Amino acid sequence: MKRLTFFTLSLMLSLQLLNAQAKKPSIMVVPSDLWCNQNGYVLTFENYGGSTTIPDYKKALQTNDQLVYVIAKLGSLMADRGFPLNTLESALARIEETTARNLVMTSKSGASIKENPIDLLNRQARADILMKVTWSVKKNGPKNYVTYVLQAVDPYTGKQVAGAEGVGVPSMSASIDVLIEEAVLTNMDNFCARLQSHFDDLFANGREVAMDIQVWDDATLDLETEFGGKELAEIIDDWIAENTVEHRYSKAEGSETYARYDQMRIALYTPQGKPQDAESFVRQLRTYLRKTFEIECKVVPDGLGHCYLMIGGK
């Protein structure tokens, strides 16, 4: 009886793993920095003697009906293709709600919620792919026309993975809203075709991820510490070469306390058949370092495509 139960459970698990789907990237439409700057939706603050400007998405969403329309239109076109988007408006509302809730929430004993600075830093409008949209209305004599740019950017690698751009037909009679709608519709198929090529590449060659390796300041070792005649940096390098798809990776930076790996192509599934992202890939590296060299590390996830590995403790 026990054998039969074990066999049935194993079979169910195997079937479940066979049906496992790759982790779906989240996509969000945001106005580009250029559009925010051109239309005055920016916040400027002093930063180490200089001034830094960041987009003010909340103000833009509350006051610009064209932006709301463009985001809604892109969202419905993507939903028609079976890929619903995360909306910027709800992401911003969720952040505010979580922050407010965390401030007032207490346990029965009166304890408040524990948050570290990383939790606060992570609480921002994030997605695995950002669709950055820019448009501007221009005049040619009495006629208006619209220039339009849509870029899909992978925030982990900084690469543009899809894009479409165009200049609309000048018109005297059509309203600005109609011209913007036409620009969105005309460029959507080419944009989706390029995004599809990106996904096809991901399925064929693995997910492209990045990893930053850092050392705690109280650690007794660094990336130049030797184990069996090899520096820790070399050991990590060898492991990455061994475990990336067709050994595709590049080391962008490296010192005794810091290393950055990017363009790492990782398989979409772990050896056990589970969907894999940057975090689960780096966890395997952590396990290897702990089991083989007794090095304690901490994995700090940062979305589907980026992760930190902190050397020398939890």
Added chain:
Amino acid sequence: MKIRLFLLFMSVAMATMAQKTVGIDWSYSVKCAGVTPNGDYMVEVECVGRKVDVAMDHAKESAVYDVLFKGINGSVAGCTTQRAIVSDPSALEAHLDYFKKFFDKKKGSYSMYVLDINGSQPQITKVSGGYSINVTLIVLKDKLRMLMEKEQIVRGLSSGF
């Protein structure tokens, strides 16, 4: 004997060629004419046929064929070049039986994906051996793409996730 062998070779070669196409053997041109308010493609098609209704069928078939396999050139002012829905060049040959049925003159369903524009009259010109027509049509590219995804000829954006 040599002539017989030559004729046999030619007939085999022609039969093989015919098997690799969906039967579009007339000359035509498809140009971009804009997009509809819901994003479908408007195209201007010029082609010929023995009769006006045959030429009209040819125009519709050509429009659907180009949207599927060739894409629409955006060289006309105000138009954007649109990629083909079926981007894999080997897909036509790989799914030839399906596409032969799809473009079948009598039972093919291609005509469900192309519409006349209300009130638009085709320009008809008598030419030697038939008629040449110039007509603006709407190709329902979203429905066409969904059909290709359903038939697993192209992948959808969410396939595999």
